[in-house]
Amino acid sequence: MSTSTVHRTSGVTESKLMSGSQILLECLVRENVDCIFGYPGGVTLPLYDALYDHPIRHILVRHEQNAAFAAEGYARSTGRVGVCCATSGPGATNLVTGLVDSMMDSIPVVAITGQVSTKLIGSDAFQEADTFGITRSCTKHNFLVKTIAELPQVVHEAFYIASSGRPGPVLVDIPKDVFQAQAHYTPVSSIHLPGYKVFTEGHTGQIRRAAQMIWESRRPFVYAGGGIIAADASEELREFVELVDAPAVTTLMGLGGLPAEHPNYISMPGMHGSYASNMGMSGADLLIALGVRFDDRVTGRLAAFAPHAKVIHVDIDPAEIGKNRVADLPIVGDVKRVLDKLNKVLHELAPQAREQNAPARADWWRQIHDWKAEHPLLPEVSTSEIKPQHVMREIDRLSGGRAIVTSDVGQHQMWAAQFIRFNSPRLWINSGGLGAMGFGLPAAIGAQFARPDKLVFSIVGDGGFQMSIPELATIANHALPIKIIVVNNGYLGMIRQWQELFYNNRISQAELNSFPDAEKLAAAYGFKGRTIDGAHQLAPALEEAVREPGPYLLNVRVARYENVYPMVPAGGAINEMVLGPPQPVEA
């Protein structure tokens, strides 16, 4: 048996003398961690020595930021806690963007950082940074472990905090001498955090009132978000939507929470949402908000958002209730449990209630269908050039609603969200709240490690791709069969779009020249790559990429001046969308 094994004899645990590094790894095993993403350094050398012959798999990324993003990709694709690891000082500071990203999108991540030895803390020692202070505001909670005695408790608390309630990142900063110290290890049997309150159940009375409001409503509308994914509540959501027979949208963070092919599903709402979604929100008399936070990218000008609607707001985080929009009926709880109970009550009330508003409900559906027909969300396609929307349509065809798609940030992200359908949760992986360029590629690495069985597309812009280009080595190293699709418009497209529309077309520092030759670039890493620019090449090239057993880099030269529509200009009301480019005026 390995040295880190705990022997159990007749229910009594014999404690064993172990190093801090071994204790940490033991705790990770007990949290069912099978793989961590990281990068070593001076103060984590003792940990890496323990990892040398430990069954936990360590994936060496090429930059710590990508360790954090990969851990997120792992967490987002599975719902399990993603783990990343970095050394003190520069290693820890390189994690920060990833931590903020998981904070914004409520992703369970545990970050382990090395720290200089306890006696050196505060002395400006080599590679010392105040990681505890720096990461205070970008974690759900963080710890500085001062003694080996508290290490096991802290590690388990970190996992508990990261994964319970509203999930988020937790950082554990461990000084070198704590890794090296020896102590008798006893497994932790309980966690006591008296100030950490998680509200899961939902108030029964409120749930009853919600059911009444829902049946009384003539124009109900479901606005579901990332909370549905986090709570694993998509089954309950589907049941709810069918029971109430309400139209439903899922936000950028909630895509796949309701199958895209579901008849009640409309699309994504908000700044680049569909006409029907935004008109639906604006016309509803009851908005049923499930695991959402009324983000400005969804609501547009808040004062004009869903002006006729009463709001039922279900969220596990009490601080989200009433933060942006006052809820007429707040329910604090786990959206899965709340929906489960709500569905039961709705069922009970159904026989009397269903009939009363039937005609109004039928009118409402007619109205929704009219909006859908008036301005359907359809991908632009051309025969002379590759439209970026066309790329998404083809990826959608190959995915069939089942592939994992990670996206970077920019125009391509919006097109992917608009045109690729997701029929289950945890397939669509993107940096929603933070909008961190460079996210797409490393997130795909994490997702592919977590889900080796899955087809993974990583859709990236020519800008964002170059932010995480070093990870091509990680992909090559592990022969990860990720299909990297660069939507190459030669611009920081989203920036160019705004400069065109709102800054008199003065394109300032948004043109991207000197993109590398994709075929040679991929070949340099030992895998296949190709550049295409003709519309007729698109489908076969994507098929070839998918057929390839290993990684594939497909650089797609797309129409350079395409803009994302519909668009709600910043500060506008969401029913005042710009639906497309200005049409040429007829003479």
Next chain:
Amino acid sequence: MLQLISLLVENKPGALMRITGLLSARGYNIESLTVARTLDPTLSRMTIVVDIEPQLRSQVIKQMNKLVNVLQASDLTDSPAVKREMALLRVRAPLASRTAILKEAEIFGARVVDSSTEGFALEVTGDSEKLDEFLDVMRSYGEIEVTRSGALAISLEAKKLRLAPPVPRNAAVDEADEKLETRH
């Protein structure tokens, strides 16, 4: 508008930083802050006076309650509570004004804690306004030097303290144990 917030927090490193960080991240200026251990030495009581727009008050309290180290955050601004502040001051007191100063001190309920030929050191408690007045009066006798404690407050209503109970981490442990036993 000034808000009065009372917090019960775990007496742990970083706890104070989390609370003040939450306020500074939103650009709120802290007018005063007091912290000290409670009867239970693992806990501290904190009183904060901070300038927050009234409509954002409840959001800040909720955010504070979310902090792992915070057992309870309550807004005492409009609820029945006793508020006290303390000031220590040194006032120069030439022979001619000594009796007058002592008389004023008596009116305000201030105590002399040190006396020398130079002057007095005084201690006074009360609400903010009373302290302001007293300091104004003392200033009229000449230069003074002051330290103020910041507000302390106690709610006059018993507030139910809801704490999270311990949670077993059995399920995960058992699964991992099985793995451990078969591992070599």
